[in-house]
């Protein structure tokens with residue numbers, strides 16, 4: 009079947025089998041390999057992308073059900089090619105990554121989290137960050153610096 | 169120098185990871201690529217009666233199905249353990265045969281039986297499911313204690329009683345005598361739970377055979393690509409070493425589990441040759457639980473004796489180590505030379521004896537996982553010290569302190585010669601940071617909220633920087649454990665460092681550049697680190713055992729010494745000065761005390777144009793070195809954990825975790841702290857959450873993230889990390905290593921804290937709410953009975 013959607017601002021359409029997962033569509037068909045697969049039970053969050061502005065685990069969704077949607081992957085997060093999103097900067101500045109495998113999913117989850125809290129006028133406390141990260145596993149960092157990165161990214165996002 | 173040793177330089181490698189441009193093995197696509205899936209045994213122990221591949225072979229898009237007998241017929245060798253351990257009776261270890269694809273028997277759930285190659289990943293999986301294997305099931309044994317019992321099911325014919333080796337270290341008679349004469353003896357039964365390493369990137373491989381050039385390429389998730397190439401060629405006979413290129417690109421964490429060469433890589437290379445297709449295989453998470461080498465799984469009995477003044481007189485430990493169904497690459501070294509040699513802990517102990525029985529069971533092979541043997545040793549000594557203090561009614565930190573080793577070098581009775589350290593300084597720093605003095609107040613405040621608060625210590629020591637080649641050779645290692653480096657100064661003055669170390673999260677691209685920046689006073693952006701490709705880099709031993717600093721960087725230092733000497737010769741020649749007067753600073757090579765100088769890149773250019781270099785000197789500016797360490801290094805420290813337990817539910821929260829580490833020289837504190845954070849998280853994971861569980865039939869009940877509890881952000885605290893360092897005398901930079909300390913030191917601190925909180929020392933890892941609650945009920949039953 010043919011499906012069409014917008015990915016990182018560009019319209020794309022491809023022929024896929026109807027059981028193709030969104031993450032397979034992104035990785036294997038579009039060759040955007042920043043989105044990762046770390047598990048097979050929707051537990052790790054390495055595959056998180058934004059679907060119509062909301063963080064989604066792309067391993068739990070069929071590509072077909074994203075028909076017509078606007079998808080953002082980590083490759084399309086920054087405003088332009090030479091730019092970094094403030095959350096990306098925060099991860100670098102706070103050493104929020106080691107092997108980098110969980111990082112795209114963490115950053116996509118983090119930007120969604122901050123946007124939600126900020127639009128609702130809620131304070132993103134350390135506890136809230138830790139709680140919101142429930143669906144993302146990192147084996148390297150022990151989360152300490154990821155939590156710091158997200159708090160810093162949140163303040164960077166308000167000042168942009 | 170803002171980017172040199174000791175600077176918190178942000179990581180050079182981050183940009184590609186935060187923008188999604190990392191290049192991990194599964195991201196790579198080769199021309200003509202097919203996908204592999206493995207037919208795996210659903211039984212823990214069975215004889216293979218027949219394999220019917222007809223249905224699979226008929227499916228359109230299936231390239232081939234290959235099985236064990238053909239692999240053996242093609243001369244592919246058995247998977248080996250590269251470290252020979254000798255039993256106490258002098259006999260060699262009993263290594264059972266491990267074929268990459270099982271031939272007659274399967275010995276654990278997940279044992280590979282056939283490889284299926286097809287056009288797509290899903291088709292390969294579907295075809296693998298349609299391969300019909302008929303098994304005759306055999307009785308199963310999963311625990312090491314049970315496997316040693318009379319009449320237990322036998323895994324390998326050449327390992328009677330499932331015993332791989334029965335090894336000892338130290339002197340039995342004096343230890344027994346010391347314990348018999350002791351004023352106080354503490355005994356403790358200790359189980360060190362089995363763990364699944366779980367790097368977030370699953371293992372993956374892409375094998376290509378170029379027939380025209382008779383050449384193989386393997387992309388693989390490896391911590392040590394050269395070792396992989398050596399073993400694949402010399403032992404497994406898959407391809408000749410000079411015809412095989414192994415590339416470990418970006419690797420998403422390893423923690424030991426990506427040291428080994430697994431059946432899948434062997435089978436993919438072999439199938440690539442047979443089929444003419446490039447073959448990609450990527451593990452899914454369940455497969456990772458079923459096939460990545462597990463860690464730990466020790467059952468021990470320990471006994472420690474003290475004189476009337478509380479000084480340790482002897483320690484005796486008996487350990488059964490479960491090595492799983494086959495011997496993985498370094499499996500024998502982990503429960504012996506990486507374990508029992510650290511049983512002296514930070515203490516002066518005259519008599520130590522340890523006996524280790526290594527055992528086959530119908531479980532996933534067990535090998536090094538972050539810490540590898542040292543966490544098991546630390547857990548034994550730090551749990552028993554705490555227990556002894558409680559029994560004797562003395563302060564656990566004081567009991568430790570009075571037994572500290574205080575002068576160096578210190579020869580323990582179990583091989584290791586500690587070279588440096590100040591254990592009291594680490595303990596003091598941790599106690600201050602943890603405000604131990606204020607604990608009593610915090611405890612009573614917690615009580616007003618209905619919480620039980622407890623505090624636990626762990627004073628760990630470990631051995632890193634493995635290791636002097638001759639020494640490990642004499643202990644049975646099949647390889648030397650040096651490291652290599654090449655320093656290439658280009659004609660424009662930029663520098664490439666080719667290292668045999670491998671980075672899979674450790675930040676080598678940054679820290680290795682920092683030591684070069686420091687030496688030649690250049691910006692790190694002019695320095696590029698090259699690693700992970702056997703076609704680019706000279707032979708190297710890879711990264712594990714926190715060796716990349718102490719050994720890998722030392723090799724770079726040695727190569728830089730040679731570069732510096734040549735640079736000075738060239739500059740002295742051109743500037744007509746004495747070599748001894750030449751200094752390198754500020755991007756220039758100068759004659760000290762004059763304004764005569766060459767810019768750094770001018771020296772590079774001079775070396776390559778060779779128009780004006782000293783007579784007889786070879787052109788070019790490129791030097792290499794192999795560094796063989798002179799001793800292990802001994803990182804040590806003090807960890808203090810504070811917990812609060814909810815007695816109603818058993819739910820435990822780590823409310824404070826303080827670390828004071830001695831890592832010797834620190835190149836980049838930001839990266840070192842990150843290593844400690846991650847290590848502590850894994851240690852708290854072991855202590856409170858993680859556990860590989862098998863049922864009696866050998867089915868792994870914990871083979872997904874629904875069943876195996878990975879520590880998550882809201883399970884863990886912030887860590888309070890401090891350093892109090894002594895310089896390591898054994899290597900040029902004075903480094904000790906920091907990669908594993910957190911995972912080694914933290915589990916006993918956590919369990920000591922929880923048992924302190926609940927008033928019951930009888931608690932095993934993982935201390936889940938159910939386990940803690942049960943232990944609390946035992947306390948109340950006991951109190952009610954009294």
Ligand code: FES
Nearest residue numbers: 046050052053067
């Ligand atoms: S890959 Fe999607 S949650 Fe793990």
Ligand code: FES
Nearest residue numbers: 106110146147148
């Ligand atoms: S940085 Fe490696 S898994 Fe998070």
